[in-house]
Amino acid sequence: MRIGELARRTGVSERMLRYYEHEGLLNPKRTDSGYRDYGPEEVDAAHRIRVLSAAGLKIRSIRLLLPCVLGIKPVFHPCAQARAALQHEVEKLDVKLRDLGESRRVVASLLNAINVNEALQLDVR
Structure with missing residues (x-):
């Protein structure tokens, strides 16, 4: 084909x-x-x-x-190289997940700060 x-x-x-x-x-x-x-x-x-x-x-x-x-x-x-290659990929994914978790925490804290600031502004009015 x-x-x-x-x-x-x-x-x-x-x-x-x-x-x-x-x-x-x-x-x-x-x-x-x-x-x-x-x-x-x-x-x-x-x-x-x-x-x-x-x-x-x-x-x-x-x-x-x-x-x-x-x-x-x-x-x-069974392939000898499969275990090492997959272990390496799992380790890379673990690093990405950790980095994404930290990014999410930063973004969520910024969002929370905006929400708190908006709530404070409403209370002042």
Whole structure:
């Protein structure tokens, strides 16, 4: 199948499919005239890449994990590199969550200060 059909089947844009190929995540065959010719393996791989990407993983991690993921819903089979890569991703997410929590506290305290100030102004009137 051509790239447009793969995009329709997987919900991944043609641009992203080309990028995944450039990054070595997809390896379609080529026709005699040079067109990409995607098969069932690429459909499955594109679905797996989409799931991993939606989880927030970057290309470097996806490249390590892709051979370890089976099917559209992530089911892992034993891969030595999977544990270390996933542990690293969990640690990065923990840092992001901590940072987001602090950002939320700051924004909430500013909102609270505005609310208190408005209430004080109403009491003065």
